[in-house]
Amino acid sequence: MIAELLTNQPFWAAVTASVAAQVIKLLLGIALDRKWEPARLLETGGMPSAHTAAVSALATALGVLSGFHSAEFAIAAVFGFIVMYDAAGVRRAAGEQGLLLNQLTAALRHILEDFRPPVVRELLGHTYVEVFAGLILGIGSALILLLAWPAS
Numbered sequence: 001m002i003a004e005l006l007t008n009q010p011f012w013a014a015v016t017a018s019v020a021a022q023v024i025k026l027l028l029g030i031a032l033d034r035k036w037e038p039a040r041l042l043e044t045g046g047m048p049s050a051h052t053a054a055v056s057a058l059a060t061a062l063g064v065l066s067g068f069h070s071a072e073f074a075i076a077a078v079f080g081f082i083v084m085y086d087a088a089g090v091r092r093a094a095g096e097q098g099l100l101l102n103q104l105t106a107a108l109r110h111i112l113e114d115f116r117p118p119v120v121r122e123l124l125g126h127t128y129v130e131v132f133a134g135l136i137l138g139i140g141s142a143l144i145l146l147l148a149w150p151a152s
Contacts, residue, residue: 009061009065009145009146009149010057010058010061010062010065010076010142011058012145012149013057013058013060013061013141013142013145013146014054014055014057014058014061014138015054016057016141016145017050017053017054017056017057017137017138017141017142018050018051018053018054018057020053020137020141021048021049021050021053021054021134021137022040022041022042022050023041024047024048024137025040025041025043025046025047025048025050026038026040026041028046028047045125045126045130046126046130047129047130047133048130048131048133048134048136048137049084049087049126049130049131049133049134049135050134051083051084051087051134052080052083052084052087052126052130052131052134052135052138053134053135053137053138053141054138055076055079055080055083055084055138056080056134056135056137056138056139056142057137057138057139057141057142057145058076058080058138058142059073059076059077059079059080059138060138060139060142060143061142061145061146062076063076063077064142064143064146065146084131084134084135087125087126087130087131087134088125088126088127088128088130088131089125105117
């Protein structure tokens with residue numbers, strides 16, 4: 001079972017794309033903000049979308065290996081569309097609501113002395129550009145991995 005997992009190219013394509021997206025987020029933080037923030041390796045949101053990169057790499061690898069007509073590809077592609085829609089829609093809206101809540105609570109702190117609610121996470125979802133970048137990263141990661149690691 002472990003040997004099968006270690007040779008599962010679609011799985012490793014998804015893992016590779018997701019890790020690459022998180023590393024890119026860290027590097028962009030260093031380049032743009034001049035900050036070393038290793039916590040970015042574990043954050044959701046930001047450029048590019050790691051969720052999108054993972055599901056698009058998975059679907060691409062399955063399409064190449066099993067055929068784009070296969071049930072495996074169809075399942076991964078539909079799952080991928082749901083993930084991308086959620087990242088740019090529902091989770092993005094939740095992040096925008098978090099930003100508004102934090103602004104409201106900051107204003108209330110000036111009025112009510114004992115008002116100290118926890119800070120709500122704001123960086124939850126993605127812009128369409130971040131999702132698109134994750135899509136391109138995922139497809140590219142899968143194709144590079146499959147070229148570098150031919151099926152046995």
